[in-house]
Amino acid sequence: MAINLKELVNSDASLISRRVWSDEAVYQLEKRAIFGKTWLFLGHESQIKSAGDFVQAYMCETPIILARGENGDIHASINSCTHRGLPVCRSDHGNTKRFICPYHNWSYSVDGSLVTIPQERAIKCKPDKRELGLKKVPRVETWRGLIFGSFNEAIEPLEDYLGDMKFYLGAWIDRFPGGIEFIGSPHRWVIDTNWKLPVENQLGDVYHGPHLHASIIAADSEAGIEIDNYAYNVVPTKGHGASFRLMPEDTPTDKIAWGFETPVGQLGSDELKNYLRSVQATAEAQVGPVRARMKGLAYGVYPNLSFLWSNAGFKVSHPRGPNKVEYWSWSVVPADAPEHLKQQLRNNHASFFGPGGLLEQEDSEAWIQQNIGANIDFADDRMLYYGLGLGEETTHPDLPGTVTTGANEYYARAFFQRWREDLLAEVDG
Known part of the structure; x- marks a missing residue:
C-alpha cells in the first residue's frame, strides 16, 4: 500500500492514523528520513x-x-x-x-x-x-558530556540542533559544578511496541500519572496538586520537549530541591538530605533564578532521547521494527557527589524506572496495549485524536519556546508535525 503522509498526519497533527505506528513501509521510511538524518544519542x-x-x-x-x-x-x-x-x-x-x-x-x-x-x-x-x-x-x-552522532555529514552543529533545549537540559545538568556521571551499564529490555510511544510519553504526557499511576501519583497527592497548579509543557523546537513545574519563589528548599520528592530523598540519611539541600542552595548561582525554581518532570530530544528529572534517568528508545523497541535506561548522578551517596541516589532511578520499576511496568503495559490498538483491523477510518488544547499555545517571558499547560497535547502535535515534515522531505527528495 502506498504511503500518503498527508493522510497519515493532518497539518496540525491533531489527527493521526494508526498506521503511523504499525506500518512496515512507514518504519522503513523513518529509518532513512529520521535516523539517517538527525543527531542520535x-x-x-x-x-x-x-x-x-x-x-x-x-x-x-x-x-x-x-x-x-x-x-x-x-x-x-x-x-x-x-x-x-x-x-x-x-x-x-x-x-x-x-x-x-x-x-x-x-x-x-x-x-x-x-x-x-x-x-x-x-x-x-x-x-x-x-x-x-x-x-x-x-x-x-558533544554537549555537557552528552555524545551524539549523525550519519548526515551536512547536519547542523549539535548546539544549533539542540537550540533552546539546552536551556531546559542545563537547568538540571548545570546545577552540579562537576557535571553528571552515568553509573554502570544501562538497563536494557524489549517491549512489544513502536519506538515513538515511549518518546511521546516522556515529551510531556504528565496527565496520565494520576490515572495510570494512581496508586503512587493520585490527583490529590502533593505531586498531582503541584502539576495542576504549576506545570508547564514547553516545545523549544518542534520534536524537543520539556515538562516541569515552575515553583513559587517562596517554596521551601525541601519542596523544590532535586531528589526530595522520591523515596530515596525522603527516607535517606541526614547526610544525603543535607547534600541535596546544598545543591539547591547554589542552584540560583549555577543556573539563574528562574531555572533554580524549576522542578522537572520529563524531557525529550528528537527523535528518541528522553530524560526523567526526578529519578535522574536518561533513556533511549531504539527501534527494532514497527512493533518492537529495545529500551535503554541509564541511572545518572552528580559527578562530584561522594561515592557512597551516588550509590544511594542510583536507587532513585531503578526502583521506579528500571525494567522492574513501579512506574515503568505500568507505562510499558500501556504502550503495548496502545500498539495493539494501532494494529487492529477495521479501524483505519477512525484517526486517533491529539487535539487537546489545540490553539491554546502561548509564550512566557522567562521560558524560551512555545509554552502550554500540562494538559495541552501540543508537545505531541509538534513532534508529529516534525515527523511529518522529515518524511515528506525524504519522499519529495
Whole structure:
C-alpha cells in the first residue's frame, strides 16, 4: 500500500492514523528520513574516561562502538568487520587496544583503523588497510558530556540542533559544578511496541500519572496538586520537549530541591538530605533564578532521547521494527557527589524506572496495549485524536519556546508535525 503522509498526519497533527505506528513501509521510511538524518544519542563521556575505554551503542538498528582513542578523541564506528561483516566487539563495555573479528582475526584499533590482516603473509598482493577500516560515523559532537552522532555529514552543529533545549537540559545538568556521571551499564529490555510511544510519553504526557499511576501519583497527592497548579509543557523546537513545574519563589528548599520528592530523598540519611539541600542552595548561582525554581518532570530530544528529572534517568528508545523497541535506561548522578551517596541516589532511578520499576511496568503495559490498538483491523477510518488544547499555545517571558499547560497535547502535535515534515522531505527528495 502506498504511503500518503498527508493522510497519515493532518497539518496540525491533531489527527493521526494508526498506521503511523504499525506500518512496515512507514518504519522503513523513518529509518532513512529520521535516523539517517538527525543527531542520535550515543552515550556520555563519563562512560569512556580513559584511552581505550569503549561502550556499545546503537543508531536505530545499526550497532556502534563508542570509544576513546589514544589521543583522547572520541570515535564512533559501525560494529561490523569490513571483511565478512561480523561484529568485532562482543563486550558491552571495557578497555582494549584492539577489536578483533573472531572469524579471520582481522584486528582494528579503538579508532576503527584496520591494523592487522593475518592472511597477508600468505599473499603477494597486499590490500590497502587504510581503505578497510571500520565505517566511521561521520559526525560526532558533544554537549555537557552528552555524545551524539549523525550519519548526515551536512547536519547542523549539535548546539544549533539542540537550540533552546539546552536551556531546559542545563537547568538540571548545570546545577552540579562537576557535571553528571552515568553509573554502570544501562538497563536494557524489549517491549512489544513502536519506538515513538515511549518518546511521546516522556515529551510531556504528565496527565496520565494520576490515572495510570494512581496508586503512587493520585490527583490529590502533593505531586498531582503541584502539576495542576504549576506545570508547564514547553516545545523549544518542534520534536524537543520539556515538562516541569515552575515553583513559587517562596517554596521551601525541601519542596523544590532535586531528589526530595522520591523515596530515596525522603527516607535517606541526614547526610544525603543535607547534600541535596546544598545543591539547591547554589542552584540560583549555577543556573539563574528562574531555572533554580524549576522542578522537572520529563524531557525529550528528537527523535528518541528522553530524560526523567526526578529519578535522574536518561533513556533511549531504539527501534527494532514497527512493533518492537529495545529500551535503554541509564541511572545518572552528580559527578562530584561522594561515592557512597551516588550509590544511594542510583536507587532513585531503578526502583521506579528500571525494567522492574513501579512506574515503568505500568507505562510499558500501556504502550503495548496502545500498539495493539494501532494494529487492529477495521479501524483505519477512525484517526486517533491529539487535539487537546489545540490553539491554546502561548509564550512566557522567562521560558524560551512555545509554552502550554500540562494538559495541552501540543508537545505531541509538534513532534508529529516534525515527523511529518522529515518524511515528506525524504519522499519529495
